[in-house]
Amino acid sequence: MSPTPTRSPKATTDQTAAEFERVRARLPDARSAYERAWLSLGRSLVSEYPSSAAFVRNRWEGQLHLLLCEVDRATADEIWRWLSGLDGRTTSVELHRGDWRERFLRGIPATFDAYFVSFDPNMYDRHNVRAPKPANMYPRDIAIVVAGIRGLPRVPLVLQVSTYSVNGANSQTDVLDDLVPQFANHGFTLAASVRADNAMMSMIFTRDMSVGSDLEPRFQSWLAGQTCDSVNGRVDR
Numbered sequence: 001m002s003p004t005p006t007r008s009p010k011a012t013t014d015q016t017a018a019e020f021e022r023v024r025a026r027l028p029d030a031r032s033a034y035e036r037a038w039l040s041l042g043r044s045l046v047s048e049y050p051s052s053a054a055f056v057r058n059r060w061e062g063q064l065h066l067l068l069c070e071v072d073r074a075t076a077d078e079i080w081r082w083l084s085g086l087d088g089r090t091t092s093v094e095l096h097r098g099d100w101r102e103r104f105l106r107g108i109p110a111t112f113d114a115y116f117v118s119f120d121p122n123m124y125d126r127h128n129v130r131a132p133k134p135a136n137m138y139p140r141d142i143a144i145v146v147a148g149i150r151g152l153p154r155v156p157l158v159l160q161v162s163t164y165s166v167n168g169a170n171s172q173t174d175v176l177d178d179l180v181p182q183f184a185n186h187g188f189t190l191a192a193s194v195r196a197d198n199a200m201m202s203m204i205f206t207r208d209m210s211v212g213s214d215l216e217p218r219f220q221s222w223l224a225g226q227t228c229d230s231v232n233g234r235v236d237r
């Protein structure tokens, strides 16, 4: 969730906003790296976008290259404003103003030591429909993702895909059953799937690295108001 979110006028889109706001209200605890980043970005980010990249820049202490894709012109302008304020000595940037598919089909730069590839479509639809929506992802798009990363060296790679709707026979289980084998064919393991509610879910795939698989229980206990330690047996409300 963006540290500077705009509440949606559509109640259905914001089903879990109250929970997040409750969690944010007690963030001064700031125990985890994520909480510390959220707190500091809440004070410094001038706009809602690009929150994912802002979290990465905040947490990653070394040199970073950001390749961001954004099709909406006003949002791309917001992103450019944020990118322009970064320190060029530590961060190099590319903003693709258009569909991410066009950019991935040109291949992504292959000179880096590790990769974090993140997709935030409105939903993953496991059916290759006749009239695809550019803001959704479909099985045919996984081929584009794979083509984009084909030229990369075998270095640690995290690939995150989120989905926000289960409409059209796309339950969270259906989506996992569809995506896990597709990515497994290309050397990826499902490190974790984190469900924010019955519709929203984030899937973390990894290649050439391992990641703790306790993200889902940690997230659930965090939302419920417990500390991360409580997952390991010590309840601390």
Ligand SMILES: C[S@@+](CC[C@H](N)C(=O)[O-])C[C@H]1O[C@@H](n2cnc3c(N)ncnc32)[C@H](O)[C@@H]1O
Pocket (backbone or CB within 6 Å): 002, 048, 049, 050, 051, 052, 053, 069, 070, 071, 072, 075, 098, 099, 100, 101, 120, 121, 122, 134, 135, 136
């Ligand atoms: C759920 S938001 C993701 C927010 C983002 N992860 C961030 O860091 O703040 C989805 C964004 O993707 C953009 N978008 C939708 N379809 C796209 C496409 N085909 N190519 C590039 N951007 C797209 C939307 O305009 C919107 O800004």
